[in-house]
Amino acid sequence: MALPEIALPAGYRWRTLTPDDQRLVTELDTWAFPTGLAHDDIDATPSPLTWERAIAIEAEGSDGLVALHASYPFGHFPVPGAELPTAGLTWVGVHPQHRRRGLLTAMINLHLARSAERGEALSALFAAEAPIYGRFGYGHAADDLRLKIPRGAALRDVPGAERHTVRVEVATREKHGELEDRLHRAAGAAPTGVPGINRPGWVTRETEELQAYWWADAPIYRDGRESRRIMIVELDGEPRGYVTFRRTLNWEAAGPRGRVHAGEVVALDAAAARALWGALLDLDLTNEVAPFVLPVDDVITHLLVNLRAAEPRTPDNVWVRLVDVAAALAGRQYAADVDVTLAVTDTRLPANAGVYRLQAEAFGPASVERVDPEFDSPELSLDVRELGAAYLGGKSLAALAAAGLVTEHPRPGQREGVLARASTAFGWPVAPASSWVF
Numbered sequence: 001m002a003l004p005e006i007a008l009p010a011g012y013r014w015r016t017l018t019p020d021d022q023r024l025v026t027e028l029d030t031w032a033f034p035t036g037l038a039h040d041d042i043d044a045t046p047s048p049l050t051w052e053r054a055i056a057i058e059a060e061g062s063d064g065l066v067a068l069h070a071s072y073p074f075g076h077f078p079v080p081g082a083e084l085p086t087a088g089l090t091w092v093g094v095h096p097q098h099r100r101r102g103l104l105t106a107m108i109n110l111h112l113a114r115s116a117e118r119g120e121a122l123s124a125l126f127a128a129e130a131p132i133y134g135r136f137g138y139g140h141a142a143d144d145l146r147l148k149i150p151r152g153a154a155l156r157d158v159p160g161a162e163r164h165t166v167r168v169e170v171a172t173r174e175k176h177g178e179l180e181d182r183l184h185r186a187a188g189a190a191p192t193g194v195p196g197i198n199r200p201g202w203v204t205r206e207t208e209e210l211q212a213y214w215w216a217d218a219p220i221y222r223d224g225r226e227s228r229r230i231m232i233v234e235l236d237g238e239p240r241g242y243v244t245f246r247r248t249l250n251w252e253a254a255g256p257r258g259r260v261h262a263g264e265v266v267a268l269d270a271a272a273a274r275a276l277w278g279a280l281l282d283l284d285l286t287n288e289v290a291p292f293v294l295p296v297d298d299v300i301t302h303l304l305v306n307l308r309a310a311e312p313r314t315p316d317n318v319w320v321r322l323v324d325v326a327a328a329l330a331g332r333q334y335a336a337d338v339d340v341t342l343a344v345t346d347t348r349l350p351a352n353a354g355v356y357r358l359q360a361e362a363f364g365p366a367s368v369e370r371v372d373p374e375f376d377s378p379e380l381s382l383d384v385r386e387l388g389a390a391y392l393g394g395k396s397l398a399a400l401a402a403a404g405l406v407t408e409h410p411r412p413g414q415r416e417g418v419l420a421r422a423s424t425a426f427g428w429p430v431a432p433a434s435s436w437v438f
């Protein structure tokens with residue numbers, strides 16, 4: 001696909017990439033993200049990139065790349081009650097000598113133009129630094145929960161948990177690839193067991209490159225931890241959940257103080273989750289389980305008798321950008337009947353700016369039309385960034401309004417409460433989260 005005409009600052013030019021450019025990519029990436037790893041070792045591990053979606057910038061008169069960005073083609077990105085094609089922005093970096101000259105801005109412009117050309121109504125990302133992406137219309141759409149759970153922490157009982165058994169193995173693609181994918185998708189499709197109530201943001205590693213990278217479990221990235229292990233919880237021999245984990249072990253004056261770094265925790269129901277967490281919290285020579293990237297409403301928050309003792313933190317998870325406002329609004333479900341007129345501003349993608357009437361039935365179909373504000377005056381006005389924040393159902397429009405970021409314009413004679421009603425409709429019973437960082 002030829003690149004759309006997107007302006008760059010003077011002295012720079014776009015460059016497409018192929019797998020033969022791996023070393024150039026490593027050199028630029030290690031300028032942007034410093035590491036002590038040897039370039040040869042990095043290049044010897046599989047790359048997660050979808051190469052035709054990786055675009056660099058070169059500077060005239062200088063060798064190598066000065067900037068890079070890429071995206072993952074998520075064909076099935078979960079949004080409330082549905083899935084939408086989404087461009088997962090990733091591998092964003094600018095050489096320190098070339099920063100703050102507008103290269104990231106140009107790359108975002110190119111990324112959004114290419115996403116629109118491909119019919120991707122959304123873009124999503126994880127932010128290395130939280131202040132970077134809001135200016136480009138990305139909204140902070142989800143949080144995740146980080147915990148440090150003491151070994152043996154008391155858990156509430158769940159009937160039937162005791163009927164489960166667990167297996168603990170070294171994780172390999174041959175043995176566990178299909179199982180992980182199947183359970184991950186099933187847990188994302190119905191995390192509470194209610195059909196149709198999915199977990200927004202729960203994206204799977206859809207491409208072969210992402211799978212190869214994940215399963216390579218490259219020793220250089222283990223940071224002193226053991227190779228990836230998997231604990232599988234079963235009922236009558238049928239897998240019902242898994243957790244990937246790596247342990248570290250330190251000997252201190254008081255004895256062994258090991259840590260369990262839990263990766264992805266997936267369970268199909270409460271009893272399986274209770275059995276899995278019970279086994280994970282009971283590993284020998286450890287004193288703490290540190291799960292990475294749990295949804296903020298994960299089952300463990302309700303099973304732990306003393307959540308406070310696990311020192312919960314909630315950093316930002318996925319950020320979302322509506323590339324096509326009408327397609328995105330029509331492409332999700334809503335948690336209540338809604339009929340609301342929204343005035344949306346979008347300076348970066350002016351084609352999105354306008355007034356939209358959204359009509360939807362609770363957990364049913366939605367329709368969106370552009371309307372003439374003279375006849376259909378807006379009831380709420382907001383920027384595309386706030387729409388992105390609210391889009392997965394994890395951030396409330398009313399809370400954004402309380403922060404002055406959404407404005408309610410009650411129509412004369414209309415019953416009050418359009419903000420409250422729209423806020424309820426944009427919410428979702430399950431908190432959004434991705435279980436892995438892309």
Ligand SMILES: CC(C)(COP(=O)(O)OP(=O)(O)OC[C@H]1O[C@@H](n2cnc3c(N)ncnc32)[C@H](O)[C@@H]1OP(=O)(O)O)[C@@H](O)C(=O)NCCC(=O)NCCS
Nearest residue numbers: 032092093094099100101102103104105126127128129131
């Ligand atoms: C973050 C990074 C990509 C920015 O690239 P850049 O080319 O310097 O960005 P631009 O010149 O286009 O900056 C655009 C705007 O964003 C702001 N900005 C850029 N990076 C920022 C940061 N880390 N924190 C706060 N603001 C930032 C700039 O100040 C500028 O603001 P302005 O429009 O008000 O002048 C680059 O600094 C970098 O590679 N950092 C290290 C790796 C990294 O964090 N990558 C992001 C991975 S998600």
